[in-house]
Amino acid sequence: MARVIIESLEKRYSPKAAPAVPALDLEIEEGEFLTLLGPSGCGKTTTLRCIAGLERPTGGRVSIGHEVVDAPAERRHVPPEKRDIGMVFQSYALWPHMSVAANVGYPLRMRKVSVPERARRVRDVLEMVGLDEYASRMATDLSGGQQQRVALARALVADPRLLLFDEPLSNLDARLRQDMRSELRDMHRRVGTTSIYVTHDQEEAVSLSTRIVLLNKGEIEQVGTPREIYWHPVSHFVADFVGYDNFLGATVVTADAHGVAVRLDGTDLRLDCPARAGLGEGDQVEIAMRSASVIMGEPAETMPNRCTGTVVDIVYLGDEYIYVLEMGPQRFSVSLRTAEVANIWPHGAPSRGDTVTAAIPPDSLACLPL
Template sequence: MSQVRIEGLTKRFAGKPPAVAVDGLSLEIESGEFVVLLGPSGCGKITTLRSLAGLETPDEGRISLGGQTVLDVRAKVNLPPNKRRIGMVFQSYALWPHMTVRRNIGYPLRARRVGRDQSREWIEETARLVDCAGLLDRYPAQLSGGQQQRVALARGLVARPDLVLFDEPMSNLDARLRDQVRAQLHELHARLGFTAVFVTHDQSEALALGDRLAIMRAGRIEQLDTPQRVFEEPATEYVAGFIGMSNRLVLRRTGGGWAAGDEPVTGDIPVPREHAEVAVRLRPDDVLLAQPDQRPPPGAIGLPAQVVDAQFGGRHMDVVVSAGGTRLHAKTPLAGNAWVRHLAAGEPVTAWYADQAAIYYGAGDERIAGHRPAAAVGA
């Protein structure tokens, strides 16, 4: 399997002013590694993927697959997609409606002029791997969404590509099928060890599938690390917000301690004295609620809050509170907290969090306190 090397990749789109979709991006992917490009719409992840595939022509940069240069803008090298030995799985499945599953899977083999006997063997073997061997004589219209996605995956793998590219392949599936296909893909990668680049805006997919995550922002990689490190140690506030720390509370230093808006905050904030204002990032399940006459436990940070909305979530209540003029989302477990079942808008509560659950960021978006030292940040 192939190692992928991207050097100084830049892609601009015409306009006034021109839009820079990918901005000097560099990335190395080891053989057999599954790398996820994660970020919101417009961050450059799909343009990067299309540049790897040969479907987009960058303005600057160099790409090599398995030691072969497939793009070098300065040297005017730009191999077309059919010369790059890649497989691609699209968001829309992109199956030919007039072809059987067998012919859809085998299309890359015909394009590469693989012999008939070899093609039959590879098609049937790959169909078995993705659990669609019983569908080979059907047409796409006769398949469910999950079955179509498995066929698309088989087509991406059948020609033994050096690199498999995934363009948000599960976004059209319902939640149950998405979980099922994700688990099958994870198992398949563990068995076959193919090199992959997977594009998504879904953090759950990224955490479950990636060997490494590249969090993208404005055409650059904001943080590149293992899923565990990115989840536990987001290097910047942007990464924290995107990886699930959706609650943001601004604290400012006062003469007697700290405050959120006009509300005093109880507890010690572990921030160096030179910082007069910080942004706290927290996950919804780290924001805890207590009745207004209850004090948070020792070592916790708390402040008065008011309920905005409360919804039943099964084993928890999804509660939105206003604290210091900021809306916070709390996933409050019902076990041991029966009182939260009856929360109504306008009720006073105390919102609090354990100090070790928070990460504190300064004015420059950098982490200044909380958890362990910052994870490596990519270029």
């Protein structure tokens, strides 16, 4: 295992172009599973390739363990094969003319590990990923999920101090991605190697990571645990990226260490939200909430953030209904499973123009400064 330190990392692809990564500072602890998350073009893959040595930074420093592997100002660059890393690529990058065992054993062959020792380690790692019965098969004769496990075994076989993953599940179908996420979680628990994972899929990031770094245009928007990122976004960009689909304008009424109370603009509705540092009475804010967090029907009188609205649109999606509610100038959507709708309104669901009651749990809201 190794600690990774990135200091003021800069990467430009041409002197006149805007930097793909302008000045990134980040520390990854030993044994951590850290995910670089963000949309296409945010700099996550460029950052990973700089750590791997596949790209040369134009500024800053990268250290793995106690070794500085890149420092342009000092003319220092350690080539990828000497960084003691394992990497799993999006395209698997397997040798089509080699067997599974030969593909997995290739890093050991390059290190001139003896044939008996190489065979033992290949056998052990194939057993770990559940492919010991496929050792003699040609790699390209396997399914996509099996090929990805071969790529993972190849990355693990040399017992690297650092594992890097570049969107390794994006070529798999939804069911296989779910299965492989479980396998990657189990692998990290068993092996414990420091891992850096790149993805644009927030579900992957939340389910796999001990910590997430959300990038936007090469800069860090937020760093935190999956729960912190998912429930306590710090900006509109973060909230939108991790699935908040309602954004309402509001004004702060009160704010203290116990919570924030706001009034939705254009209405008399007051909402209680979790505490947020730096806010004061009169501040303009944006209230973010997920449509699946809203409770509809006849919520108890004692429930917080109880409100009424008019149904202005209904979208049927098979196993889900989307209700759009209007309160004065504000609109927000509510997502309900089809079975929930039948349970809430056994005698008939509301139609357009009907008035309905809803409640919004305070902990499901995020109060975002403008």
